[in-house]
Amino acid sequence: MTEARTRARASQHTADDTQRLGIAAALVLAVATALGVHALVSAPALREAAEAELARTIANEDRDVCGQFGVRPGTNAFVACSRELANVRRKQSDRDQAAAAGVL
Secondary structure, three states, X not given: OHHHHHHHHHHHHHHHHHHHHHHHHHHHHHHHHHHHHHHHHHHHHHHHXXXXXXXXXXXXXXXXXHHHOOOOOOOHHHHHHHHXXXXXXXXXXXXXXXXXXXXX
């Protein structure tokens, strides 16, 4: 009879443990889902902010570099200087990509 009670308690503990593990797994899944949804929702805003920051950085570099040559913002010469700097950046990016691909 004592043995039957011990088995009954042991099986009840196993059921309780299984239920706790199920709840824990459901909570982990809920948190992971919430994080995934948050990432999907905030990704466009993060991308837009990164693009705006890059545009500001490039504008500042253009102003600084062209300014070193006496070219003032708002002039036709500044527009030409900025365009040439964009060409230099593009060519450097092409070289970097070729090097990463093992071409260079």
